[in-house]
Amino acid sequence: MELLEIRDLSVGYGKHPRPAVAHVSLQVRQGEVVSIVGESGSGKTTVIRAVMGLLPSGGRVTGGEILFEGSSLLGRTKEELRALRGSRISMIFQDSGAMINPIRRIGDQYVEYIRTHEKLSKKDAFARGVEMLERMRLPDGKNIMNSYPFQLSGGMRQRVGIAMAMTFEPRLLLADEPTSALDVTTQAQIVRQIMELRERWNTSVIIVTHNIGVAAYMADELLVMQHGKVVERGTREDVIQHPADDYTRRLLAAVPQMGGKRYVS
DSSP: OOSEEEEEEEEEETTOSSOSEEEEEEEEOTTOEEEEEOOTTSSHHHHHHHHHTOOOTTEEEEEEEEEETTEEOTTOOHHHHHHHBTTTEEEEOTTHHHHSOTTSOHHHHHHHHHHHHSOOOHHHHHHHHHHHHHHTTOSOHHHHHTSOGGGSOHHHHHHHHHHHHTTTOOSEEEEESTTTTSOHHHHHHHHHHHHHHHHHHOOEEEEEESOHHHHHHHOSEEEEEETTEEEEEEEHHHHHHSOOSHHHHHHHHTSOEETTEEOOO
């Protein structure tokens, strides 16, 4: 049985006649990495926000179904979704620093987050936070817990976001452009760490990105979206080596070459 199954999903915003997402279906098995790739406005972020129940104001699911562990996510109460988020399904964002309160120390926010989901003392929650930060290869987790977000680099803030998302070892991690705000070296480090999460905890991952090179490196299955629809899907090898859609071919052609080789596999 699939961990997550999206069936014929459509999402609209306000009174706009054209849906932002139209008839999208995908399945994610335990431990599988699925990449959704497409340019800005293609609908890829809307898909994972619909899974989390975090569509922006005016956004609504207008058709289809979202099943997690065999049960529908649609129609659940805010309390039910809040209990699920962080514990069974987690999300990391394009710039985790933007999701962290800039005037509160990392530790204050991390402790509060942990205690929202688990009955721990502040001391034990602080220790859990330090442990998770150091698992994300952030040296001196205690010092980071006592820091403000502006005192950390973009890559460090992103690791804080991943650490928080993985605190309760969720079965599904949704990653929304997690590397696009980072330099190339830090991007590679973050990608490796997300892949290590899959190896360590058998976490399933859906990564949304406009970078087909990142998508191809990470994915077991690759979906290409354009104008709210899936225009191509398949294994990494099928999509990269034998693209059927002209849009996919254009995305691949845009990947830079080094020494005559295009690094997307």
